[in-house]
Amino acid sequence: MAxxxxxPFWEQKTLAEMSAEEWEAVCDGCGKCCLHKLENHDxxxxxxxxxxxxLLDIDVCRCSDYQARxxxxxxxxxxxxxxxxxxxxxxxxxxxxxxxEGRELEDWHPLISGDVNSVHEAGMSIRxxxxxxxxLKRDVDYEDRIIYWVE
Numbered sequence: 001m002a003x004x005x006x007x008p009f010w011e012q013k014t015l016a017e018m019s020a021e022e023w024e025a026v027c028d029g030c031g032k033c034c035l036h037k038l039e040n041h042d043x044x045x046x047x048x049x050x051x052x053x054x055l056l057d058i059d060v061c062r063c064s065d066y067q068a069r070x071x072x073x074x075x076x077x078x079x080x081x082x083x084x085x086x087x088x089x090x091x092x093x094x095x096x097x098x099x100x101e102g103r104e105l106e107d108w109h110p111l112i113s114g115d116v117n118s119v120h121e122a123g124m125s126i127r128x129x130x131x132x133x134x135x136l137k138r139d140v141d142y143e144d145r146i147i148y149w150v151e
Contacts, residue, residue, distance in 0.1 A: 008111065009022050010022070010026060010095075010099055010105065010111060014099075015084060015096065015099055015100060020080075023080060025110075025111060026095040026096055026099065026111070027095060027096070028093075028094070028095050028108075028109050028110055028119045028124070028125075029060075029061050029062060029110065029116060029119050029120075029125065030061060030091075030093065030094070030119050030124050030125040030126060031052065031056055031058070031061030031062070031125055031126040031127070031130075032048065032090075032091045032093070032094065032125075032126055032150055033077075033079075033090060033091075033094065034052050034053040034055075034056040034063065034126075035048050035049055035050065035051065035052055035053075035126060035130060035147075035150070036048075036049045036051045036052070036053070036133065036142060036145075037049065037089065038142055038143065038146065039089075044088075046088070046089045047146045048091075048146070048147055048150040049142050049145035049146055049147060050126075050129065050130045050131060050145050050147045051130065051131055051132075051133050051136060051140075051142065051145050052126065052130045052131065052132050052133065053073060053076070053132075053133065054073070054132055054133045054134045055069055055072060055073060055076075056132065058126065058127070058130055058131075058132055059127065060127075061119075061120070061125045061126055061127055079096055084096075084100030084101075085100075087100050091150050091151060092151050093106065093124055093151070095109055095111070106122075106124075108121070108122035108124055129147075129149065
């Protein structure tokens with residue numbers, strides 16, 4: 001009798017069907033979603049800056065107070081109950097966007113590699129390439145901080 005090959009949860013379920021634990025595992029830990037972004041109001045194009053949310057630990061690329069982030073940073077977006085069609089502002093490399101668009105996770109994604117550091121080793125995270133908003137001068141022009149290495 002042939003062995004039954006069980007597909008991983010992210011290949012079997014939609015984002016909406018995932019448990020909270022499965023949902024969190026889809027996050028690759030790149031930190032790109034925590035960068036400040038600018039949107040062109042004429043065409044909706046999103047531009048990333050090298051300025052990270054004050055709660056992002058830029059060394060480990062994780063929120064320093066994930067549970068209270070919505071209270072501490074009211075404009076922080078919660079993806080869990082978002083419509084996948086509204087995820088256009090996430091980088092193309094984001095696990096949530098990849099799955100929402102029906103693509104396969106990259107080899108460097110921790111769910112594929114089995115290593116939480118693979119996102120950093122592959123150069124896909126913001127580690128070492130951004131600044132916390134806490135370290136900026138008050139009069140900074142975010143347009144001067146636009147970056148193009150996110151994709």
